[in-house]
Amino acid sequence: MKKFLGLALGILTAIGGFADIGDIVTNTVVGSRFGMSLAWVVVLGVVGICIFAQMSGRVAAVSGRATFEIIRERLGPRAALANLIASFLINLLTVCAEIGGIALALELASSVNYLLWVPVAAIAVWLVVWRVKFSILENVSGLLGLALIGFAVALFLLHPHWLDLGHQAALQVSFPEEKATTYWYYAVALFGAAMTPYEVFFFSSGAVEEGWKRQDLNQSRANVLVGFPLGGLISLSLAATAAVVLLPQHASVNALSQAVLPVAAGGGKLLLAVTLLGIFAATFGAALETTLSSGYTLAQFLGWSWGKFRRPAEAARFHLTMIITILLGVAILLTGVDPVQVTEFSVVFSAIALPLTYIPILIIANDPQYMGDEVNGRLTGIFAVVFLAIIIVAAVAAIPLMILSGAGQ
């Protein structure tokens, strides 16, 4: 019974923790401009993150070492340093986007300007990272994030023409007001939103934090292979609500306040309140994960003592890195930069940096000497190589598409 409860908790946490501000913004923008015609990218991204997280969790459980320790070992210090700089900067951008997301959710609930909420959100993130146990912060934010299911409930309450949505998704309906480059730019953004590198740093470091062994791998597989696809359904419902309510009105999304309009239209004030709680929890959970990931990447690369399982005094540089990351994120937000635009850039740059972390993990997961019985099987190996090709194409195409589409204008 205890094992079953642990499994259920892990799956629910994976569902609730799947979406972050990147998924919320990108899916609603895409739904309001392209309907469901980019749903295939969400499906592709979910399959990709399942493969990536499953491989990195397996590597962490077998070796007892997290992603960045392995990257340094495999690539050598010089190549790994370039990898570290890119990953750290993108992580910082994501921390900034997530803290901005918390502040925007609080603004929507209170009508107090989000800039006043930014320092409050940052202090709350720091306090939780500093004081709260790893398992509690992971489970509570994941479970509260389940409130994002409000988007799926709203979709049912809106009584959409399901065939029309299916038609948009399957037949790739064209949208004459949108350019092909914009379509493909948002395809890359959606892919980046689903396969954010910090998720893997957090997942593999979390495996070390929680002391996973080979016997824990089945539960890890269930969390990933059941939890992430169900989380992907929440992402699809975000796009679908925007496609049903906002697309026919030509109300393309530029702000979070527009993204929640379909929820209010479908379920009224109560569902809106539940969904705002979900947005708050999802962004807060992701802010914790990205802040921890900043500490993990730097500490693992430099060989510092790291981890929430140690007292802060025993991992002082790890905690100092996280404090500096939060302060930098706050400083960027207080310049008045639009958090939604920061989010859009963070998901695109995530797609650009993805090969840097994916390739070393793939190499190790394919190495029988390192992995023993847990080496990639034939099917996983084939999928992993196909995704490597997709990830490289997305990374190479991202900057040209950003320029040609005017960053999705």
Add this chain to the structure above:
Amino acid sequence: MSRTDAPARVHLRRSRLVAFVGLLAALLAGCSGSAAQDLTTPLQQARAAVASDQLGFSLLAQGKQTSAAAQVLTKDMADQLSKTISSVAQVQVSSATDAGIRDETLAAVNEAGRAGFHARDCLAASLPCGTAVAELNQAASHVQSVLGRLEQMQ
């Protein structure tokens, strides 16, 4: 490679670099070549902002939207509209026809902006917003008619 070739190669590399930077700058600036194309995107953004405000007020009237969320929406849309007005004002034209359509677009986004600012202010002050809603409806029609003309010109 002889010593005399070196300056020529350096010059060629510099020329290529300058050409690349120029092309990149042009692409980043989003130069599309015609005023009608440059005006369409901001006008579409104005239409989106006005439509969102209209939807927000409709949900508020039905008791489905909280006043806090509606206030934030009208504030966000007012910010969006002011950016749109600036970007239309910055569009440069090279003919009398283009100047005419630019001025018509500016009039439409100004009307949308006025309606959006009025909507934001009346909600913030908890005043009746009937007039603001009527202005939004009128601005939506104006923006749509200019957008139709712009699309015909392309």
